Amino acid sequence: MIKPLGQRVLLEKVEVEKTTVSGIVLPDSVKEEKNIGKVVALGTGKKLDDGSRVEFDVKPGDRVVFSPYSTTETKVDGNEYLIIEEKEILAIID
Amino acid sequence: MIKPLGQRVLLEKVEVEKTTVSGIVLPDSVKEEKNIGKVVALGTGKKLDDGSRVEFDVKPGDRVVFSPYSTTETKVDGNEYLIIEEKEILAIID
Amino acid sequence: MIKPLGQRVLLEKVEVEKTTVSGIVLPDSVKEEKNIGKVVALGTGKKLDDGSRVEFDVKPGDRVVFSPYSTTETKVDGNEYLIIEEKEILAIID
Amino acid sequence: MIKPLGQRVLLEKVEVEKTTVSGIVLPDSVKEEKNIGKVVALGTGKKLDDGSRVEFDVKPGDRVVFSPYSTTETKVDGNEYLIIEEKEILAIID
C-alpha cells in the first residue's frame, strides 16, 4: 500500500465516457481524462507548530476534479496512481 | 453536482453576442468570450486559523469578468464548467 | 454597469493626440496610447482583517498613467474597458 | 503636471556628453544614456499601517543613477518622462 506524506492525497485516474449529448458512447481512443480522479488514501496531514495535523476536506471514495500538471504519477505492484497536494484538488463531484 | 473547494467558484461560460454599435448581430463564428461567465456555485470557503471560513464577494447568478488564463475547464455529465479562485474574478456586471 | 472587486479600478482608454512640438496633429494611425486612461469606477476596496476596506488614492474622472501589460480588457454592452489593480496605477495627471 | 503615486519618482532623462578622456565631444549618435536622470517630482509616499507616509531619500533636482529596465516611459503635453519606484534608484550624483 502507498501512504502519502503531509497534506497529500493518493488518487486513481477515472476514465470519463466521452458521450455526445445524444448519449452515443464514443470509442476508447477519445476517452477524456478531464483531470478527474478518485481518492484512494489520505496523507499523514501537514504538521502544525503545536504538533497537531491539518484535517482533510476530501475523503476516500470521493470523485474529484484536480488542476492539470499538478500530479506525480507512480506505479507500484502494477497499479498506476497519482499523488497530489490537497490544495490542487479543485472540487468534489457529488 | 460539483462542489468547489476553498475560496473557489464554479462558473458557466457566457457567450457574448458580438454586435456592432449599430446593433447588427454578427454570425456565431465571431462570438466573443471576453472572459465573462456566470456564477453557478460557491466553494467551501478558505479555512482561517480560528476554523471560520472566508465569505464570498460574489453570489450564484452573478455575471462576472475574470482574468484570462486563470480557469480550469472540466466536463461533468456532458456539461462544461470553469473552476476559478475568487481572487481571479475582477468585477461583477450589474 | 461594471463593479470592480477588491482594490481594482475600472478605466477607459484615453487617446492621446500625437502632435509634433510645433503643434501639427498627426493622422489617426499614429495615435499614441502611452498607457494613459481615465478612471470610471472604483472597486469594493481590499478587505482588511478587521473587516474595514482600504481607501483609494484615485477617484472617478482622474486621468492616470498605468503600467503597460497590467490591465485586463473587457467589452460590455459594446463599450471597451480596462480593469487594473490600483497598485499598477503609476501617477495622476493634474 | 504629473503626480506619481506611492513611493514612485518622476524623472527626466539626462543626456550625457560622450567625451573621450582628452575632452573631445563625440557626435550626437553616441550620446550615452548610462541610466542617468534628474528628479522632477516625488510621489505621495508609501502608506504605512499607522497612516503615515514613507519619506524619500531623493529630492527634486537630484541627478541620479537608476537600474536599467525599471522605468515606465510616458509622454504628457509633448514632454517625455520616466516613472520609477524609488528603490530602483541606485545612487545620487553630487
Next chain:
Amino acid sequence: MIKPLGQRVLLEKVEVEKTTVSGIVLPDSVKEEKNIGKVVALGTGKKLDDGSRVEFDVKPGDRVVFSPYSTTETKVDGNEYLIIEEKEILAIID
C-alpha cells in the same frame, strides 16, 4: 559514509521490475525507475529557532516515492546515491 545536512535524506535508487499484468518480467532495457528509492540515512534535521531539530517522517529502510527532478546525484567510493529534501518525498510504500 555520507551524512546529509538539514532536513535532507540520502536515498539509493530502487529498480522496479517492469512486469506486464500477466506477470512476464520484461528485459532490463525497460526497467522503470518510477522515482522510487530506499532511505539510506537521515540528515541532521532542520535547526529551529530554539536550537531543537525537526523530526523526520521517514526512517532508514523505507521504500519511498519522490518528486521527479528534485534529487542531486552523487557518487562516493563507487556507489551512486541521491540526496533529496524530505519535503520532496511524496509517500512511503508499505
Next chain:
Amino acid sequence: MIKPLGQRVLLEKVEVEKTTVSGIVLPDSVKEEKNIGKVVALGTGKKLDDGSRVEFDVKPGDRVVFSPYSTTETKVDGNEYLIIEEKEILAIID
C-alpha cells in the same frame, strides 16, 4: 562624486593579471575580471523600522569578490563604476 543609496556599494573594477603558474604575465587581451573589484564608497545604509541604518561588513579600499550579473555599470565624469547590493559581495580578499 556618486553616493549609493540604501545597502548598496560603489566599486571600481580590478583588472587581474592573468599569469600562468610559472609567473609569465599574459597579454592584455586575456585579462581576467574574475568578478573582483575595489570598494570606493558605501551607501546610506538600509533604513530599519526604528529609523537606524544597517552597518556595512565591507569598507572603502577592500578588494572583494562579487556575484556575476549582479552589478549595474555607470559612467560619470569619464570614470566607469559598478553599483552593487552589499549582499551580492561574496568575500573580502585580505
Next chain:
Amino acid sequence: MIKPLGQRVLLEKVEVEKTTVSGIVLPDSVKEEKNIGKVVALGTGKKLDDGSRVEFDVKPGDRVVFSPYSTTETKVDGNEYLIIEEKEILAIID
C-alpha cells in the same frame, strides 16, 4: 587569503578518481567532479537581529557534496576557489 561574507563557505574542488567497480583508474579526461569539494574557510556568519552570528554545520577540512550550479568560481593569486552559501551544501562525506 579570502574571507567569505555572511553564511558563505570557501571550497576547493576535489577531483574524484573515476574508477570502475573492479578498481581500474580511468584516464584524466573522465575525472568526475560529482560536485564534491573541501572546506577551506568559513564566512563571518549570518547576522541575526540581536547582533549574534549563525553557527556553521561544516568545518574547515570537511569533504562535502554541494548542489550543482550553486557556486561562484574565483581565482586569487593563481588558486581557483568556489564560494557557496552553506545552505547549498547537501552532505558531509565522513
